[in-house]
Amino acid sequence: MLVATWNINGVKARLDALLAWLDERQPDVVGLQEIKSVDEQLPRAELEKRGWHVETHGQKGFNGVALLSKVAPLSLERRLPGAPGDEQSRFIEAVYALDGGRVRVACLYLPNGNPLGTEKFTYKLDWMARLEAHAKTRLEEELPFVLMGDYNVIPQPEDVREPAAWTNDALYQPESRAAYRRLLHLGLTDAVRAASDAGETYTFWDYQAGSWPKNNGIRIDHVLLSPEAAVRLQGVSIDRHVRGWEKPSDHVPVVVDLRA
């Protein structure tokens, strides 16, 4: 089965690219981030007439996440536990029956956290602590579990073309990177690193300053796998050609292949 994550940067502005990529890729489950749409304004009919089940956790103007799937989910949740007052739409997860078994897929849009020294960075770290607690609970379930999305964390120096440009950025702070490592230490596997030793496995290139033609990228979109999912890992693809399309998102899809 193919499970994919993509920060689409506006699902209404990117519908043509989304449909083209879905046709080309035919994934079983897709997590989208930054749909920047309320649930009612998402182009649901365009997707449903092509056979996609659509589950959303939208928000006006920014944020917003969604799960598309070929089969309907068995169960669905729309919030990351731990902060009932948090109104930002950044998390959705579902259980699917695929390949003769159940698999849980969570799609997240982790806070950016900039600028440093503000409540935005605190919110990022608090959100990561909530994510760690939730992941720990989910791992106890011992289902194949895919925890994927836009983490807004550059894990390691090899995940950024120009590390010096990011030293004062929330995406590359020691605290952000340590929180990401704590997720791995729970027993989650970073699928890209497990499946490939390739360099320059970037997933984001800024719109500005010619970042894409210069390949000045970063790796911030990640697919983490529970042990039960990691043993099924066949391969990973970063669909970087999508960044060269007309009116692209600044992120590209990351796709994992898990065997039955």
Added chain:
DNA sequence: ATGACGAGCGTGGCTCGA
């Protein structure tokens, strides 16, 4: 040295992102 791009909201120039 700085800004640079893009979406959304909603109609002018903000906020937000990374």
